[in-house]
Amino acid sequence: MPEKFHLQVVTPNRIFFEGEAEFVEMKTGEGRIGIYAGHEPMTVILDPGVLAIRNGEQIKKAALHTGFAEILPEKVSVIAEIAEWPEEINKNRAEEARIRAQRKLETGEDERTLLQADMALKRALARLEVLK
Amino acid sequence: MASMREIKRRKDSIANTQQITKAMKLVATVKLQKARGKAEEGKPYSEFVYNVVRSILAKTPGIDHPYLKSGNGGKHAAIVITSNRGLAGGYNSNLVKLVMQKNWPKDQVEIYAIGRKGRDALERQGYKIAEYYSEVINEPLYKDAMEIGSKLLKEYKNGQVGEIHLFYTSFKNTVTHIPTVKRLLPVEDMSGEQIPADAQAIMNYEPDEETVLNAVIPKYMTSLIYGALLESLASENGARMAAMDAATGNAEEMIEELALLYNRARQGTITQELTEIIAGAQAIQ
Numbered sequence: 001m002p003e004k005f006h007l008q009v010v011t012p013n014r015i016f017f018e019g020e021a022e023f024v025e026m027k028t029g030e031g032r033i034g035i036y037a038g039h040e041p042m043t044v045i046l047d048p049g050v051l052a053i054r055n056g057e058q059i060k061k062a063a064l065h066t067g068f069a070e071i072l073p074e075k076v077s078v079i080a081e082i083a084e085w086p087e088e089i090n091k092n093r094a095e096e097a098r099i100r101a102q103r104k105l106e107t108g109e110d111e112r113t114l115l116q117a118d119m120a121l122k123r124a125l126a127r128l129e130v131l132k
Numbered sequence: 133m134a135s136m137r138e139i140k141r142r143k144d145s146i147a148n149t150q151q152i153t154k155a156m157k158l159v160a161t162v163k164l165q166k167a168r169g170k171a172e173e174g175k176p177y178s179e180f181v182y183n184v185v186r187s188i189l190a191k192t193p194g195i196d197h198p199y200l201k202s203g204n205g206g207k208h209a210a211i212v213i214t215s216n217r218g219l220a221g222g223y224n225s226n227l228v229k230l231v232m233q234k235n236w237p238k239d240q241v242e243i244y245a246i247g248r249k250g251r252d253a254l255e256r257q258g259y260k261i262a263e264y265y266s267e268v269i270n271e272p273l274y275k276d277a278m279e280i281g282s283k284l285l286k287e288y289k290n291g292q293v294g295e296i297h298l299f300y301t302s303f304k305n306t307v308t309h310i311p312t313v314k315r316l317l318p319v320e321d322m323s324g325e326q327i328p329a330d331a332q333a334i335m336n337y338e339p340d341e342e343t344v345l346n347a348v349i350p351k352y353m354t355s356l357i358y359g360a361l362l363e364s365l366a367s368e369n370g371a372r373m374a375a376m377d378a379a380t381g382n383a384e385e386m387i388e389e390l391a392l393l394y395n396r397a398r399q400g401t402i403t404q405e406l407t408e409i410i411a412g413a414q415a416i417q
Contacts (some may be wrong), residue, residue: 010176030338
């Protein structure tokens with residue numbers, strides 16, 4: 001039985017998740033990372049992506065959009081500006097957002113629009129992945 | 133002495149006003165409860181962001197970053213959070229006074245007004261209103277704070293604005309609200325503060341301190357703005373509740389006084405009528 005650690009996911013409006021976890025996976029600017037208890041202290045920036053929380057047999061998934069995480073050996077805190085459970089996501093809207101963002105990426109000219117479209121695309125993909 | 137009819141009219145009018153103030157007090161009480169709940173829900177997040185920023189800054193004192201350097205000239209930007217409606221006692225005027233006490237030259241200040249009352253008052257004083265958000269204060273959303281924050285950050289980065297200050301009313305409890313000013317950027321010097329023991333552990337930053345700071349400070353700003361919006365809303369309703377409670381009490385007092393005057397006037401007319409009748413009867417005899 002693996003060791004557990006305390007996980008806290010906080011958003012501006014609520015405490016999104018608080019409880020024990022064995023393993024948590026998230027997406028950082030450098031790629032996906034997985035964390036078990038006893039990890040070395042670290043602060044990372046998060047990219048829009050999926051947050052997966054495993055506790056025993058149970059796996060919970062959520063979509064995260066921009067934030068950062070503070071990792072300590074017995075405690076992990078995820079601070080996200082927006083976090084959503086799968087049941088809070090509207091699939092059609094996410095799909096539309098993905099198409100819209102892709103179109104913009106193809107036709108957009110200046111750097112800012114491209115950057116925005118890229119972020120929007122990442123968010124939409126994160127949402128869709130959680131629903132899978 | 134005023135006539136009976138006049139006193140009665142005045143009394144009725146005060147009773148009407150009292151009814152309104154009573155209703156306003158009830159509405160403010162309900163809104164206060166709601167706003168207070170929201171403000172408390174938002175606290176863990178902003179405390180978290182604050183702690184992370186503080187521990188990064190405390191551990192890496194030599195950091196050279198535009199968000200931390202003060203004195204790079206430019207104007208003062210002031211975010212001023214007031215209400216859209218009045219009848220809240222000194223709530224709005226206290227905050228406007230706080231802005232003016234700073235004694236910044238008026239042409240060196242750009243006001244980002246949230247709430248109509250503050251905008252009107254500062255505009256009358258001759259300050260320049262750079263931006264005005266009226267709807268935000270009715271129902272503050274995190275998205276609003278993000279929008280305001282990123283706009284100001286852009287101005288800060290391109291050198292238009294040298295310092296960003298946040299004026300809001302801090303909510304201590306139902307009766308105590310304190311007009312407060314906080315400097316958002318450059319980030320206030322926190323090196324003198326005590327760091328909790330658990331934050332002193334060696335922390336690694338991925339990819340590095342500066343990148344993390346770059347990502348966290350805008351969030352830190354946004355969370356402070358959002359927190360200030362929520363607290364101001366709670367304070368506004370608290371102030372309105374107190375003001376309306378006092379008004380209802382004053383109206384009650386005035387009604388009592390007028391009731392006394394009214395009865396005296398009534399007694400006076402009865403006495404006068406009686407003396408007139410008796411005098412008339414005696415004249416016939």
